[in-house]
Structures are given as structure tokens and as C-alpha cells.
Amino acid sequence: MSHTLTDTYGRRITYLRLSVTDRCDLRCFYCLPQGFTDFEVPEHWLDFDEIERVVAAFADMGVQRLRLTGGEPLVRRGLPDLAAQLSSIPGIDDLSLSTNAVQLAKQAQALKQAGVSRLNVSLDSIQADRFKQITGGPLDKVLRGLATAQQAGFHPIKLNMVVMKGVNDDEVEAMVQFCIEHGYTLRFIETMPMGDTGRDAADHYLDLREVRARLEQRFELVDAVMPGGGPAKYVQVAGTDLKLGFITPISQHFCDTCNRVRLGVDGTLYLCLGQDHSVELRPHLRQGISHDGLVNLLTEAIARKPHKHEFREKPTQVVRFMSQTGG
Template sequence: MLIDGHNRVVDYLRVSVTERCNFRCQYCMPEKPFSWVPKENLLSYEDLFKFIKVSIDEGIKKVRITGGEPLLREGLDNFIKMIYDYKSDIDLALTTNGYLLPRVAQKLKDAGLKRINVSLDTLKPDVAAKIAQKDVLGKVLEGISKADEVGLKIKVNCVPMKGINDNEIIDILEFCKQKGYVVRFIEFMENHHAKDGAKGLSSEEIQNIISKKYNFKMVPRDTSSPAQYFELEDGYKFGVIEPHKDDFCAACNRIRLTAEGYLIPCLYFEDAMSIKDAVQNNEIDKAVEILKEVLRTKPEKNKWSEEDSSETSTRAFYETGG
């Protein structure tokens, strides 16, 4: 069992396999040029798996593959199969923008993937093109449909932005409700890589918009989840992720590994330690020591609490998978 310095059980590992992305979303990396970390700087799937395997042995029960856009890295289904073959009952999930899903959803499912989170910020092609700086909506919707068809469980993530897609919150909710997908609205997370002037909606603003059409009640929080869920009168549940609060930090159960081998104890924390040399040299015991040291120094809560709402992250979310 993995325990951090605040006596929290850590059983959730998020693994970024690439920082590359085929979108240029305004809230993430709109000005990022198409220049990337050289492939030789990234950990191979084999080296990533060495660490995942020992992490599972130490108590990790859930592994989520992230990016960047993870489907841009070739052979991802083989990597997923490596994890699944090692422990078939592991909670194995993927976060994606959905654009490449139509051609790989079946392979991912066959490899052992169980669940996906897909970004869907709008149902309007022109708005999607404005957000992602690319004509993407048709492929994203096709990808979601294909994932559903092959039997992957689906959650939808939506980041409402003022003056861009804030008038579609009800539409997104009803689309997901009709399809049977859980939707989570995410407060915009201020970061130095977002478009200047980008403004998101607060949880209260999101709830106020939904309340104009639907009555709902708050659901008791699963403290390990970053989302606060609400239930409509017909039983459908939607979530809101509030990074500016630290309610969920008390039971935070996650740690992050980047494609270059950096272990990050918190999305909003600038410090990290590298396990790259240890796994490449097959010094697995040393990698475990680094893991436990990162857990020991894992912060008690994030730096974006309401008491210090001016905090802006310098960490690129496309490196850490959000």
C-alpha cells in the first residue's frame, strides 16, 4: 500500500505518454508551436511499463493514460495490453480529445481498455473550430459514437468559457443525458499557456445556468473524486470540477508520471522527481524509493484554493494530462 506524507492512500496513477496534441485549445496550448520533445527523450513503453508494474505491486489500482493527446503515440493499444495482461482487473482508463477514436476504439477495447474521458466543449462546428483552432467536431462525435459502439464506458469533459461556449451548457448536458454519458463541467484552470484573456465560468455560474431549466440536488461527495456531482429529478447525474477549491484534496489518491519520466505529486505543484534513469538502468528498487519520496512530499492541498485564487500554474497541462 502506498501512503503519502499526510496519511492518504495513493492508488491512482495517471501516465502521460506524450505532450503532443493535434488541437490548439484556447484553455490549454493555443500558441504552442508544433515543436516537441524529441522522441528519444521519452520513456519507451517498456520502461513506462516497468514503473507501472512495480506501482501496481505497491498498491496502484487505477491507471489512466493521458497526454497531450495519447492517441498520437503509435502502438498505444500494445501498451494498454501490456498493462491489462499483467493485471486484468486493473481499472484501466484513457483521456482523449476523441479525434482519432474512430479508427482505434475497437483496438483499444480489445487491448483491455475499460473507460474513456472525452473532451467535448461544444456541439457547434464553428465554435469547436474556434476553440481547437481546427475543424474537429465531426471526428470527435464520430469517435464518441464508435467508443460507445464497441462498449467503452464514456465520460464527457466540458470546459465552459465566457463568450465562447457558455451558452451551450444545457445543450451539452442534454446531449450526454440522452446518450447515457456522464458529463463533468470543469472550471477553467488558469495557466500561463492558455490564451490571454481566457475566462471560464465558476461552479456557481454553471449551476445557475442549469437551474434555469432543471431542478437538481447535490450528491454526497465521493471524496477521492475531483468532481462534485448533482442529480436531476429523473436521476441523471452531472458533475462539476472545482479546481479553485481544495475539498477533494483531503482524500487525494493520485500521482502523475510524465512521458519523460517525471513523477509529479500534484497537478498544481511545481516540484517533481525523475524515475527515468532508474527504470532505464533496471534499478527498480531505486524507482520505488523515488516514488515513496515523492509521496512523502506530496502537498496537503493544491495552490489554487479560494484563499489564494490569484495563483496561476506554470506547469503545462499538456505535459501532465490535466
Template sequence: MTQTLTDSYNRTIDYLRISVTDRCNLRCSYCVPPTPFAHMNHTDILSYEELIRLVRVGISLGIRKVRLTGGEPFARKGLIGFIRELSALEGLEDLAVTTNGTLIADEMKNLKEAGLTRINISLDSLRPERFAKITGKDLFAEVKRTIEGALKTGLNPVKINTVLLDGINGDELEDFARLTFDHPVHIRFIEYMPIGEGSGPAHSELLAPAITRRLEALGPLTPVHRSAHDGPAQRFKIKGAKGEIGLISPMTNHFCATCNRLRLTADGHLRPCLLSDAKVNLMDAVRGSADDATLATLFRHAAGIKGKRHDLTGHAVHDMMSSIGG
């Protein structure tokens, strides 16, 4: 019998984000530090078999949605096969992936057939030269092909995640928004979050109130009704648009009261909150003699230590975004 996983504040936890790797083929400035750092050893990350077991335990507790993240998830070999195994699990209703889109332009049909429900593509510039400067790689054309392929294949919705920063890409806000007039894409503008040692941009963040004012200049914003598997985005349509706009505002509009997720890092730690260093070690249990009931208890413990709200303005998160899984 399926149980319900709840935290101390009676929030139902039905969403698990899984980082399958901390490795990435890009070096986006707000995600990884400029100085050299060590990646996890392959033996120190959960195998696909271990991940399948943990997802099964999660499903028995009421997890219904899984999103795969990284690093760059497709930097790990065999991910499409893993997606196929996940999609076959009874009780899983929604399977999505967040990717930089640089490695999978020719894989859209295979991903759809493997059972992927939706795709989020991280993209912080529509200008090839600027894209190369932000990411360290001249791969904008590959990302564009991925977006076009996802739309053609029918992965729906296709979401584009954009972190806006004044002095970096803030002048492209309207360009991203106008994409929704020509294509049925969902643009998600995400407030910058200072995560990791030494984080903190040498520029000004663009926050939700300023973003909203600039969007309203393009046309009236009509709120979009939330669906069952929605994340924290406030959703809008601009009049006449085929697609929609979403605002994810962890800094100015905490959505902690409705947070329904846990995060599983590639090295087997269950994090109740992206914006907190609190975590529960599953790796030792899953590689030891722990049975599924013990693993379920650890899931419940992680939910139990989930805070009422984050305090990112007062406390830094020390782990890098690339190691947590955004």
C-alpha cells in the first residue's frame, strides 16, 4: 500500500530530483567556481541500479515525479537506458530532465520513446558569442537544434530556464520573452541564487519585480492555472503568445510553504532543501546491509528535517550547485 511522505509542516513530498553526475561539459560562471576543483570519483556516485532501488522506495512513500539533473545529466553514459528503466516503474507519473542541451540534439526521438515526459533546457543567452563567453564553449547551435528537435518530437512542454543578471545577459529578457510569441515554449526566468563557496556575482541580479515590469511592457500578463506536477514557477501568458512565461523567485518570493521536493545528490545524500547544507546519507545504507524499510526510514528522516523556509539571505550554502543538482 502506498504511503504519504510528509514533513514536519504537513507538506506532502511527492517530487524527487536526482543528480546523476556532478560533471558537466560547460563551465557556467554562476554554477562552478573559476578555480580548479575535484570531481567525484565514479565509484563514489550511485550506480543506476542503486538509483532505481531508491526511486522504488520513494514511490512506495508517495513520490510521483522525478527530475534528472547534474552537472549535465547526459555527460553520464547510459542515461537514456536509465530513463527507460525509470519510466517503466509503476507509480511514477512524471519523468523529466534538466539539461544544457549540448549533447542530445540527435536524441529527441530516442528520449521520447524511452519514456521521458518533459525536458528543461538551461540557456542564458540567445547570442552565440555571449553564450560561448558564459559557458566556455561555442555550442549555441547545438542547443538550438535540441530545442527545435524537442518541439518537433512532441516533448511537451519544452521549458527554457534562464538566469538573468544585469551586466551579463539582462538586456536579453525581452528577446527570450518574445520566443513565446512564435513557439509554444515555456520560458522560466530564475532569480540568481548565491550557492557555493565564493559565490556571488560581480553584477546585479535581476529580481522578479523588475522582470515583471519589463514583461508587462510587451503586453498584458494573464495568470496560467497550475497543473498537478507544477514546480514553484508563477506562470503567465502574454496576450497573443503561443507559449508562456514563468518566474521562479527564491530570493524575493519564497515558495517554501508549498515546497514538495527532496533532492538526491550523485554521491547518495538526500537533501531536504536546495538552499540548505542539511543532508541525510543514503550511500552508506544502500551499499551496506540496509533493507528497503531502513531506506524508507531515512527518506522520512530527510522529510522530517526539512525546514519551514530557507534563509539564504542569512546563511551561505557551501556545496556547489554542480554537486547538488539544481
């Protein structure tokens, strides 16, 4: 490691979330609007070798954790091949994947063999009709994907539930029981005002402190930790193996300890989920920038990372959808 990535606020950047596509085979109403087609053109996608170059530069500066995201990463053709390329980069100690699991049954074994070690799966409901209302997709394929991933040896498998008032908040306890029975980790997430869809979902915002208080009336919760580079705060349900995570970007933001940046499928490096600070890497890559030049470019980019998002103060500020940012 020849450099370290530290921003102007003293935060060391060790985690890259890498979007391999902005497309998705679901349409969660808080993420992508029905009928949306304004996706990035394939000619602007970073190819696998370009992605590998960027990740190698980040790894050279101390980034150890890499997460493949989207959109839905499993719709990117050849994803296991890319995972194998990236898992072999010196310095990348943890390669994980975020997915909706619709296509996971077909790819779980190949991804495991390619070096993906952990999975995060979006699952906002375990009621088939409600799942379809939220996502437009089939719950049975997701459950089949989860079971196949367990058989392939993935552990832990973390389920991400965006808890929304009046939509699925009545399923919180049922989701806890589901995860106890099946051996999954469960993480609750607050809605965020990303794009028009995210702002429309703001009417369903629920402070997760209320969810935790509800759960404490039914379960004994003790502090716990989990592997991973993300912001979740974990507890364990006493008497079980279940760990619960709470991701609270609105009620209790975690900007002071932010250790991550996001790379869009088009090579845009987003320095904050809730701000517009970004740097375009694709033009430099296609003009033949050297490895040292790329390292210098990333160092300069990290110096522009803002101190915090402003979801509460400026909820209309970010107009891009979550799928464009990279999860």
C-alpha cells in the first residue's frame, strides 16, 4: 500500500460500493418509478477491465472492502467473472454483494466460487401480495434465491428491510421470527429522500428508534457486532443467533464515521449519498490515464468529500435515483 485515502475531516476511506448497472428487474416504488427507462447507455458503462483498474487503485490506497451493487447487479452479464477479477486484487479482503435475489438461485454457486463472501438481500415483506405491491416482482423467486445461497455456503446473509409506516411496519416482528427460523441477519433501514420516488416515500418515513422500542417490549436485545464496513448498529436477540441491525441515516446520521464512497456504472465517483459532490473517472480511463495518475485523481477526489449529507435540511437536493448512485 503506497498511499492511504483520508479526507479533509480525518476519515479514512476503506470501503467502495461499486455499481455494475443502474438497471433493475424490480420496481420498488421508493427507488424507481414504474415505466422508468432513462438508464445509462451501455457505451458509457465501465467495462470489466476499467472497473478492475479503478478497484486496484483504490486497493493500493488502503480500500479493503468492496461491495458489488446496482441497480440489481445480477442483471449485469458475466458478473461472476468480474467478481473473480476483483477478488484476486491484492488488498481486497472482503468482497460482498447487494441483491434483490430474484436471479440469485441461478448464480449463487458461481458467485461463491468467484470469491464473493457475503450477501445483503433486499426484502421488505414476506407477504407475497404485499411484496408485489412494493416491488412489482415475485416473492417466491427471492425465497428460492435465499435458500440456494445458504446451500452454496454464504454466511452471513443479511436481509435489508426498509421499514415504512403504513406499508410494512406491521411486519417487523414477523420478519424477526422469519430470520430466527431461517438463520438470516436482519437489518432495518429508514427511507431516504433520493429522487422523486424517495421523496414521495417520505410520507411513510418511520424513525427506527420507535421500531427498536417496539421490539424491546417483546424481545431481550443485547449489544452485538457484525462483520462488514457499513453503518449499521447491531443488537442480538437474547436466546437466539439472530442479530438485528439499525441503519438510521435520518434520525441518527453516521456521517462523522463515514468510510465509504460509491462508483456509478458510468464511472462517476459519488463522494456522499446525500450530496452532489462527484468526480467523473470514465473520461480519464478512456484517455489512458496511468495507475499513478489514477491514484492521484482519487486522492484529489477524496479531498472533496463533504462532511455530511443534508437529508433533513434539504430533502429536495438530490435528484438522482438510488439506482443511479450505486446502493
